[in-house]
Amino acid sequence: MRQATLTTFRDLGVTPEIADALETEGIVTPFPIQEMALPLALSGQDLIGQARTGTGKTYAFGIAMLQSIGKPRKNRKKPRGLVIVPTRELATQVSEDLVTAAGKLGSRVLTVYGGRAYEPQIEALKAGVDVIVGTPGRLLDLVKQKHLDLSQITSLVLDEADRMLDLGFLPDIERIFKLIPAERQTMLFSATMPGEIVALSRKYLNRPTHVRAEHESGEGEATPQVRQIVWRTHRMDKIEILARLLQADGRGLTMVFCETKRACDMVAEQLDTRGFAVAAVHGDLGQGQREQALRAFRNGKIDVLVATDVAARGIDIDDVTHVVNYDCPTEDKTYVHRIGRTGRAGRTGIAVTFVEWEELTRWKMINQMLGLDFAEPEETYSTSPHVYSELSIPEGTKGVLPHAARSRAGLSAERIEDLGETGRTRTRGGRRRDEREERPARTPRQRRRTRGGKELAETAPVERPEVELVDAKTEETPAIFTADEIQAAGEPRRTRTRRGAASSAIEQALADAPEAPVKRTRSRKAAAEEPAEAPAATARTTSEEEVAQAPAKRTRTRRAAAPAEAETQVEATTDAVETATTTVTEREHQAAAPAQPARAQSAPVQPAPVPEPSFLSTPPPPARREPERIIPPSPFTVIFQSPDLATDDDDIAPSAATERKQQRRQSRGGGGGGNRRRAG
CATH class of the missing domain: 3.40.50.300 (P-loop containing nucleotide triphosphate hydrolases)
Incomplete structure (x- = not known):
């Protein structure tokens, strides 16, 4: 007073x-x-x-x-x-x-x-x-x-x-x-x-x-208008006791003191989830956020302020009825300043201190320095009856504030002032659920299939054209090529055939030999009787309708096809040749086609007697099945998959020991027979 x-x-x-x-x-x-x-x-x-x-x-x-x-x-x-x-x-x-x-x-x-x-x-x-x-x-x-x-x-x-x-x-x-x-x-x-x-x-x-003033001793004493309560509590149960304490009858503004900044954020966030209007004040917050919390506390928009000792020094706020030491203070001076936030200017207040088991020694020193009567705090839990009786808490109160009692506007109702803060940007640790930003949904990952560093669409293997059945009586005209294509045709091209060298030699020999028209005949006798109908300079191609009507047959061979020039001069002379088909790769088509107009322009084709069949007119051997080729990612390696030649009738191969036994038996049997014959 x-x-x-x-x-x-x-x-x-x-x-x-x-x-x-x-x-x-x-x-x-x-x-x-x-x-x-x-x-x-x-x-x-x-x-x-x-x-x-x-x-x-x-x-x-x-x-x-x-x-x-x-x-x-x-x-x-x-x-x-x-x-x-x-x-x-x-x-x-x-x-x-x-x-x-x-x-x-x-x-x-x-x-x-x-x-x-x-x-x-x-x-x-x-x-x-x-x-x-x-x-x-x-x-x-x-x-x-x-x-x-x-x-x-x-x-x-x-x-x-x-x-x-x-x-x-x-x-x-x-x-x-x-x-x-x-x-x-x-x-x-x-x-x-x-x-x-x-x-x-x-x-x-x-x-x-x-x-x-009013102190005979040299140390600060606790305010006599403050009613002090000290309980020994468990760490995991303190938040439950605090939530029930905040629902006591006649409770006004309340300050909760914690030891660390992280503890402040944790307590504030848990009280917020329980429905209380709460804010935190500590050194890791920006100055604008700290002043916003204090203004909201003074104006009554929030009724719980969780703070470190930064708010325990000299802060004068009216109508603070309860002070809770969530963490036991470290010294007697800190305890005096904390509980001094209530009972100011002749008013009364309540100060509750939670002391954990490992903090008993520290609290006994504070109790002795201040001359208090709480050397042995009473063991207390959130369900203890004296919690309700000493703090005037209604019976049946739980640790969550009922929705009907949530009348405070909250911290978000207080405008935060732009102070032009200096230093690094700081954020409030315990943000409310409605303030938390939702992470944007992740866009689905776009997978691209590549081969050799390029997309699969660019490096996909080109389908080879089906084998074309050429009608011998079809008359074709030579194609028209540009100068750039003729120049490109003259450049050497790399082929992936095993007989590329032989093809180039044949191509050179045919270029030096005189060109003669070739008649398409079914047999040698028919070739002698029928006159030459048309030059066969470009007898390789047919019209689109005929190709569409001809049955398609796709074959693969290791033997490289002859150049286009040789194909124009080689004709089938027997019935076997009539049914045979010639297969060429797309790359050989592109390499051999431009060479035709150059010779067509150099000298006109003159009729000549039909030459005798050469070695080129022999029928091709029967097509052999080539193992399926696996295209690896690297263009410099080629891997062949050997075909499975085993059948169900094949016997299991004998072991090495079995073969030795059979050899010994044969050698013994063969030697014995010879001796008997000599003896006979």
Whole structure:
């Protein structure tokens, strides 16, 4: 409760402008820390202030700083007051309190911290400021960029001084102390002030006065308005207990503290799936997301805030009724700051701490340092009866919030502010189910069959034309070829026949020999009787109708066909030749066809007597079946598949031992017979 010996701020020496601004906000009676610290601070002395959380320490040093600086001047652009805080959220809160107190003075207060764009802060510094509230990192960055000058600072305040002077911030604080004048007023304020921090602070203060409000001991005590409950729980059951606790009667805003960032995301995601309006705040989130969560929490759009110790320092939010230590704190100061988020400014609250079996030793040390009565926490599960009775939870409550009770708008209802954040892009770990992006469906894979690096359609084997039956009496005309085709025909072509060399020799011999017309006859006698009907220069081809009517017969032979020139001069002379068919490959057709017009143009064909049948007129041997050829992927290798010549009547081949036995028997039988014959 407030214990004030003086009635108003005016009695403490506060100027009417500041006192009127505070009365407008409903702040009339000062707290004990304000009564004790304000007279000393207004006189210009260095202070070490210590009081419980939520007792108005910000106004204790803020009013004195604003009053010592006075009203702003146009020719004064460099700051005169500097407040250093450990977290960004606390910097925003302290700035709001200073703006409230300086409402009628018109003092220019600037907040600088990381995560925001530099440009607005630099423009405000160029326009002129009176008081700067910021974190050490951004302050040093602005000094390094020569946008901030601390050479005219007259009042310096370290809020949460025990945190600012620990090993994490101490190097930066020492650099800042070197940048400000030696003659200044320095004030340190915190809820917990260990003895080693007080001894270290004397290095930077000038004959300071240590002010402790309502504390006879040197350590911070827990707020008496907070009802503390400590349970020994199991790790896998804590989320169930928390879900039932959040459905207690009369519960307002609730803060849940976790040890790690990953634990924050995990708890927030599980509570979201259970129907609670929840948000997470930790260091891995962008500044815009952190401020969005705090605004939604203050405005009541969410009622559960899961945070690390980044929100345990100085965050002042009204109507916080419950604080849950989901993970046991590491030290007594952390416990005091955590539970200090509730029961502020004379209100009451409930603080529940979960202690796991392996954390009992740590908790016993905290309990001893703070003088609590929870050395042996009660073993508790989500089904324990005392959970419902101590927290006023209705009987039959489960770990899922009923749909009828889900009345909060949620975090998505709070607009996220574009702060021009610097650094890498950060994402919220526990995104809600409606915010998760669905992966686009995968397009079906298009498979292409290739051979030799090319598509199968391009490298598919060309079907060879069927064997054409040529009518001997058909008269054909020579084809007409272009000059390019004639030149291409003269170039040597590679053939894949075994008798390619013999074909080229025959082709050369026929080219040198005189050409003579050849008559198509069925026999030698018919050839002598019938006159020559037409030259046979191109007797190889027939009309399309005749080819379509002729029966098709497809054969394969290893023997290479003769060139087209020899085919035009070779005719069947016997009945066997009449029924024989000549097969050629498509490549040999293309190689031999262009050679015909060249000779046709060189010399006209003259009739000549029918020559005697040469060796070329012998009937071809019967076609032999060629093994099926397997076309491999590589064009440089040819693989033949041998045909299966075995039949069902074949006997099984004897083994080597059986053959030796048979040879021995034959040799013995043959030798014995010879001796008997000699004897006879």
